[in-house]
Structure formats: C-alpha cells, structure tokens
Amino acid sequence: MNALEVSALGFAYGARQALQGVGFNVAPGSFAALLGPNGAGKSTLIALLTRLYDLQQGDIQVMGCSLRQQPRQALRQLGVVFQQSTLDLDLSVEQNLRYHAALHGMAKPVASARIDEELARQQLNERRHDKVRDLNGGHRRRVEIARALLHQPRLLLLDEASVGLDPASRLALNRHVRQLCRDHGLAVLWTTHLLDEVQASDELLILNRGRLVAQGLASQIGADDASLAATFERLTASEARV
Structure with a gap:
C-alpha cells in the first residue's frame, strides 16, 4: 500500500485549469520532492491534499483511504506543515x-x-x-x-517549509526531515521551488503549468542534461507559467 496515491487529479478556477491529469504515488518511508516554479500549481495541489479545496476530478488516497469516500480516515494519516505558519x-x-x-x-x-x-x-x-x-x-x-x-500520521506533507529561513536553517531543516523519514519509516512529500533542497536519491516530481512534466529518481531525471538544473530549466522555461 502506498502512503499517498494521487490519480488523474484535475482542478480549475473557473475557466483557468490549474491542475490537469496529475497522478503519482509516494511509498511508505520514502522522501518525495515536488519541484516547480512559482505558479506551477503546487499550492492548488496542497490545498486538495489537505482538503482545503474539494476534489473536482480524480482522487487522492492516503494509506488506502480515499479523500472522497473516507475523508476522516485519510486525514488522520496525514500531518501537515503549511508554508504560512499557523x-x-x-x-x-x-x-x-x-x-x-x-x-x-x-x-x-x-x-x-x-x-x-x-x-x-x-x-x-x-x-x-x-x-x-x-x-x-x-x-x-x-x-x-x-x-x-x-x-x-504515516505521511508528512511540507509545503515550502523552508521559505523565510536563512541558508543554514534551510539545510538543517531539510536534513532533519530526511532523518525522520529514515528513522521512523515516515513518508514525506516536500514541496519546493529550490533545486538545492533536492537530492539525487529523491523521488522527484516536476510540476509546470498544472501538469507533471517529469517524475522518477532525481539522478535519472537530470541525467540527460548532465544536471538537474539544466533539466528543470528545459522543462519549465519554454512555456508561460500559470
């Protein structure tokens, strides 16, 4: 059973499509990085994962529990750190x-x-x-x-958790969350727009204009262009951002 399964997710603000056919899995005990430029659709995805927005298309399952059909059971398996402190x-x-x-x-x-x-x-x-x-x-x-x-919870979601921190604090926080993942079998979904927060062994998801344009091991995604930065630039710079 995956800690998180996102299937054919779509969401629109009126006529503007913010997410289109997004699907991915996060395995138990794994660290997955969701990378995208500002305006790529990350915030909309987080709002759907945390049920701040109702699902329009597709489904989300946390530890096998559907947010559509079993929202309380699903949310009990989820811990969240939002971008803005609460x-x-x-x-x-x-x-x-x-x-x-x-x-x-x-x-x-x-x-x-x-x-x-x-x-x-x-x-x-x-x-x-x-x-x-x-x-x-x-x-x-x-x-x-x-x-x-x-x-x-079995899944920890961190939405741009390092925003506003100095470089040393950002690095310390990233290392700390990875240690929690390794020591306690916690699945982590870490969203960011900063390439230096991604490691080669991470499961990487690149989101642009509401679509997943790449997913897999970070080391493999960056291999064709000899660096993840070059791949990210190629995948996200050619089209206007949402």
Missing part, C-alpha cells in the same frame, strides 16, 4: 501542542506522552515553556513538525 505566537511551545492534541481528541495522559516524545525528537525540550514569538524561524518550523506528528 502557530499562536503568544502561546508557549507546549500550549500550542496541547491545543492541537485536544483538537484530535487525545486524552490528556496520551497527549502529555506524545508531546514529551515529539519535543525530544525535535530537540525542543528546553524550549517547551517559551513563547513561540521568542523562537527563531528554524525552531518554529520544528514546533510545527512536532505538532504535525502528534497524532502519529
């Missing part, structure tokens, strides 16, 4: 996590154990009582990852 800056790290646990209906003893576990995993134990506004960008992202993993 943390309450005036609450502490722990208070933000407890609020999220309550939304998921966790009993207090279970929530406490899971919060302790995730704060340790994200190396944030010493910051648990700090207000979020006192954290730097990298630590805020780690709080969001901890929050996304509280209910123990």
